[in-house]
Amino acid sequence: MAQVYIWEYIVKQEFTEEFQNIYNYDGAWVKLFKKAQGYIGTELLMDSENNNRFVTIDRWDSAESRAEFMIKFSSQYKELDLLCDELTVRENLLGEFSAV
Numbered sequence: 001m002a003q004v005y006i007w008e009y010i011v012k013q014e015f016t017e018e019f020q021n022i023y024n025y026d027g028a029w030v031k032l033f034k035k036a037q038g039y040i041g042t043e044l045l046m047d048s049e050n051n052n053r054f055v056t057i058d059r060w061d062s063a064e065s066r067a068e069f070m071i072k073f074s075s076q077y078k079e080l081d082l083l084c085d086e087l088t089v090r091e092n093l094l095g096e097f098s099a100v
Contacts, residue, residue, distance in 0.1 A: 002040070002099035003066060005058040008092045013052055015087040020044065022084060023056055032076055033058070038065020055094070063096070 040059035047053035060066040
């Protein structure tokens with residue numbers, strides 16, 4: 001069953017362009033996710049009223065595929081996540097959802 005992970009980010013004003021480059025459809029996160037089986041895609045959305053607020057929607061074919069990715073690519077994930085920490089004021093997992 002398809003699994004969706006939705007994240008919210010409040011980005012520091014001076015890093016919004018860099019954030020968009022890293023999190024968009026061909027950015028560093030997508031390139032890392034594409035190394036794993038079961039990754040479907042990512043969508044980056046910007047709040048219409050607050051251009052420092054973004055949401056990403058990551059789609060996987062199953063929770064198991066994402067879990068396998070997190071194990072296999074944990075060091076690369078942590079490295080990229082640490083690099084991106086300086087770009088944001090806040091990062092929040094809004095939820096994990098299953099397709100129905």
